[in-house]
Amino acid sequence: MKVYVLFSGGKDSSLSSLILKNLGYTPILINVNFGVLDSYKLAEETAKILGFDFKVEKLDKEILEKAVDLIVEKGFPRDGINYIHKQVLEILSNKYKILADGIRRDDKVPKLSYSEIQSLEMRKNVQYISPLLGFGYKTLRDLTNKLFIIEEIKSGTKITSDYEAEIRAILKERGEKPEKYFPEHKQTRIIGVKKWEV
Amino acid sequence: MKVYVLFSGGKDSSLSSLILKNLGYTPILINVNFGVLDSYKLAEETAKILGFDFKVEKLDKEILEKAVDLIVEKGFPRDGINYIHKQVLEILSNKYKILADGIRRDDKVPKLSYSEIQSLEMRKNVQYISPLLGFGYKTLRDLTNKLFIIEEIKSGTKITSDYEAEIRAILKERGEKPEKYFPEHKQTRIIGVKKWEV
Numbered sequence: 001m002k003v004y005v006l007f008s009g010g011k012d013s014s015l016s017s018l019i020l021k022n023l024g025y026t027p028i029l030i031n032v033n034f035g036v037l038d039s040y041k042l043a044e045e046t047a048k049i050l051g052f053d054f055k056v057e058k059l060d061k062e063i064l065e066k067a068v069d070l071i072v073e074k075g076f077p078r079d080g081i082n083y084i085h086k087q088v089l090e091i092l093s094n095k096y097k098i099l100a101d102g103i104r105r106d107d108k109v110p111k112l113s114y115s116e117i118q119s120l121e122m123r124k125n126v127q128y129i130s131p132l133l134g135f136g137y138k139t140l141r142d143l144t145n146k147l148f149i150i151e152e153i154k155s156g157t158k159i160t161s162d163y164e165a166e167i168r169a170i171l172k173e174r175g176e177k178p179e180k181y182f183p184e185h186k187q188t189r190i191i192g193v194k195k196w197e198v
Numbered sequence: 199m200k201v202y203v204l205f206s207g208g209k210d211s212s213l214s215s216l217i218l219k220n221l222g223y224t225p226i227l228i229n230v231n232f233g234v235l236d237s238y239k240l241a242e243e244t245a246k247i248l249g250f251d252f253k254v255e256k257l258d259k260e261i262l263e264k265a266v267d268l269i270v271e272k273g274f275p276r277d278g279i280n281y282i283h284k285q286v287l288e289i290l291s292n293k294y295k296i297l298a299d300g301i302r303r304d305d306k307v308p309k310l311s312y313s314e315i316q317s318l319e320m321r322k323n324v325q326y327i328s329p330l331l332g333f334g335y336k337t338l339r340d341l342t343n344k345l346f347i348i349e350e351i352k353s354g355t356k357i358t359s360d361y362e363a364e365i366r367a368i369l370k371e372r373g374e375k376p377e378k379y380f381p382e383h384k385q386t387r388i389i390g391v392k393k394w395e396v
Contacts, residue, residue, distance in 0.1 A: 105312075
């Protein structure tokens with residue numbers, strides 16, 4: 001059974017794919033792209049390292065523009081990133097019947113509420129899985145350190161394959177400083193697998 | 199690394215153990231008992247079928263009595279069962295450093311709030327994992343049907359290894375009818391494994 005995993009190449013979406021594979025699913029890794037940057041490249045490399053099929057889903061740049069409107073209006077990225085994630089799930093659930101992502105228990109964003117998840121699954125007749133939702137920060141740190149070779153990337157220094165890369169590009173186009181909205185943080189990318197079949 | 203899984207022998211705690219094993223943990227299955235019935239027997243059999251170590255943790259009957267007080271007072275089992283589950287986690291986190299259970303996304307009870315989980319992990323310096331928290335009803339039905347041979351048990355007809363069995367016994371001791379508090383429902387027990395290493 002195929003499961004379509006929203007995939008950035010980071011440790012969370014990589015571990016989610018691994019858990020689903022171990023449950024007998026065939027993960028197909030999906031990187032969403034709004035046509036602003038070729039930001040899918042790092043995710044594509046990581047998908048190859050993990051040995052899973054990979055697809056880029058090109059979605060309407062309007063979604064990204066509207067998210068950036070929200071970010072500039074609010075002064076922080078939370079609502080804009082949530083907006084993108086919900087739109088992505090809405091659109092992809094028209095063609096894929098089992099969707100997954102790497103959202104963790106301690107993530108504040110992106111995150112759907114319980115009733116949003118119920119609504120998505122019922123309206124679209126899909127299954128939506130977040131395999132890491134019951135795992136805390138420490139547990140995931142231990143697990144991903146054990147399983148993966150992880151590259152840490154200082155935010156904004158490399159074109160990563162998450163929503164943030166294209167958001168930053170649009171902010172710059174508009175003459176805004178991305179650092180004003182994204183405090184410095186670390187992103188991760190899987191560059192090797194230590195243990196696969198555990 | 200050992201993980202202590204609160205285990206009833208049902209499909210949820212069985213699948214949780216499987217996911218944790220596939221992530222490289224060694225699951226030790228724990229059935230909680232309050233000394234009222236030998237209700238751990240079915241869980242013990244299922245643990246043997248799964249091939250995992252099994253332990254009975256005998257806890258103070260006071261906890262069960264207080265839960266039954268709550269159930270009778272409220273007229274429904276939710277708060278009483280939640281009370282037991284929280285007490286069990288509090289007590290076991292004094293001796294076990296990684297705890298897990300089979301709570302699912304769509305469970306209403308037992309369930310800890312996000313702040314209760316944070317509080318437990320910080321105060322006790324433990325990790326608490328609910329591997330099924332990001333999985334919905336349909337997904338779990340498909341997965342457990344694929345992986346396990348499941349026995350369905352009409353509630354109240356067999357001494358199952360969950361909190362309910364001993365709650366029912368205390369209700370009867372007090373001259374109450376358990377059916378008044380537990381509407382008829384189905385419990386499950388794993389009696390065989392179809393696919394283990396997937």
